[in-house]
Structure formats: C-alpha cells, structure tokens
Amino acid sequence: MTGKKWILTGQEGYDISLQLVDSDISASTELSPDDVLVQIQAASLNYRDLVIAKSEGGAAGSTIPNVVPGSDGAGMVVSVGSAVTSLSPGDRVVTYLSPSLPPSDETTLPAFSDIGAGLGQKVHGTLTNQMVITQHGVIKAPSNLNPIQAATLTCSGLTAWNALFGLSGREIKEGDWVVVQGTGGVSIAALQFAVAVGANVIATTSSKEKAERLKELGAKHVINYKETEDWGDIAKDYTPDKKGVDMVVDVAGNSSLVQSLAAVRTDGIIVLVGLLGKFDAGAIPMMSALWRPCIVRGVLLGSRQQYRNLVRFVEEKGVVPVVDDVIFGLEEVKEAYKRLEEQKHFSKVVIKIEE
Incomplete structure (x- = not known):
C-alpha cells in the first residue's frame, strides 16, 4: 500500500510550501549496504522546522529539492542493508539529526553546519510513513517509552541532556539548583531530567495555567517573567544563602541573558541552547560575566554517545517525556506547524503516524 509524505516545494512558509504527496518508499524498497528502512510511527516538531519552511533571507540555509521535513521521529525497523549489524527488523529506533557525522567517533559534537546538513533540510526527514536512512542516523529507542514519547528525544531531549550533563565534571546532581525558561520542548525536558536526579528547579513562564503544570512536573519555584522583570534576582534569592543557581538553561538568548547572569552563582554555568527571544546583536551583556564569573556554554544537540547515554538515563530513571495535549495525525501537519x-x-x- 502506498504511504504518504510531506515535502517542502520551497521555503515560502509552511502554509504555501508544505505539500502532502504519495510516498515512493515501500517495504520492497532496495537498500544500500548502510541503509535502514524505518516505519515512522511518530514525529515531533521544532522551531527549526518553522525557520526552514520560511527561511527569510536564507537564515536557515537552503534545502534539497522537495525535501521531506522533520528531524524528530520514532519508529520500527522494517529491513536493513547488508552492512548493518547493530540493528535488526523489529527494533524500535529514534532518529539522530546529523547522520553525516563521522561514524568512527561517536563523541563528535555537531556544529551549526552539521545541523544545516541534517534531517529535514539536506536529508529527507520524518514527516512520512516510511523513510530510508543511513544506520548512523538512528539509535535504539528507550524501552520504557512509546513512539510518541520517544519522538521528543531527537532534538529537545538530547539538547537538554547535553546541557545538564554534557560538561564532564560539572554534571547536574542531587541538591543542585537549575533555572529553566518557559515551557518549550528543551525547557520541559531539562526540568524533567533535573528533577529525576534530585535537583531543585526554578522555572519561568508568563502563564498562570502553565505555572501550575510546571509545579506538577516538579518545579520547586515558578516565576512569572512578565510580572517580574528582574526574575534573575528573584531566582538567586531562592537559593541557599542567596548564592545563585548552579545552572541556567537559557533558551531565549540575548533577551534573557542579563537575567541569566543575575541568577547564576559564581563559577556557575549558563547554557545557551536557543534564540527564541528577540535578537539584538548590540544587547549581548557578556561583560557582565566579569562581575559574576561563570561559564557560558553553547550547546547544539549532542553526540551519538551522549544520545545513547540519554537513552540509558531515561530507562534507568523511568523518565516519561511530556508532550502537548493536542496530538495531530499525518494529514494534519499544517495544523501542527500552526x-x-x-x-x-x-x-x-x-x-x-499510523502504519
């Protein structure tokens, strides 16, 4: 039976360029030696998908013609190429965004160019019933998660795990204090992972309703950043002896960095993982780091080894990723983007994605 796939016919916005067409992949598709045929059972979206679909001024870079969008996915292996030995038909897998990274070193961290060359942009992605991908673009999924939950790990989960645990010797541990910003995928994953190791989490949001959900997930304190402009000082005051937090997972960039610097303790860590706030190149307050000496660390996803560590962490801690209340079907992808x-x-x- 013919499946379906979404393609981007251009980069004029998802409402114009996204089109649903018949797939040319089936269970009988011939595979190259390193390839794996995967039945995609669930996918999740990232802000990156919006940017790629509408790359104003080439901000995200170009795509290959009629690329299948989406980097995040979970599914089941249908068949494998002759050189694939680590995966077998029936294995449950999750996608890795940068499959072109050298497979000989699983500790290699992706650079921005690797993200631009990854799934949903230069390699066909996950918004499809079935996909053919190199074996280096998937790893075995956590045994405790269903496909919908596992499909959140590719970008948000891996980025959050790298932020919290990726700096050797400075991993977040029980009793530490962590700030997460907002209720997007990376922030919620970081909240769940930090709570799983016994850390104290301070979360920010502008919504009273979302504040309650953050508390239900284990946030010790929640600050409304619309009502409290200087939320960094408030976060610092919550910590023992008002020393400041051990880590801020900063998803907003320039627009929140002043407050992140106010919240962090001396020799603490600010992890920059996103640019969701207003971008203003003249507003970067990095000299403030002199008054509060700290580490400012940029994170883009993580390595394959970190991904495997994340899978093991999720299994050992019994973490179940939170997803949005509204779940879409494959034919409703435009509504999901909206x-x-x-x-x-x-x-x-x-x-x-139904079989």
Missing part, C-alpha cells in the same frame, strides 16, 4: 508557530503548545508538538 500550533507551534502560535506558541499554543506545552512542551512538544507531536504527530502520530
């Missing part, structure tokens, strides 16, 4: 664009979601926007 929900993400309008920021009506909580955590991850997910698409369930």
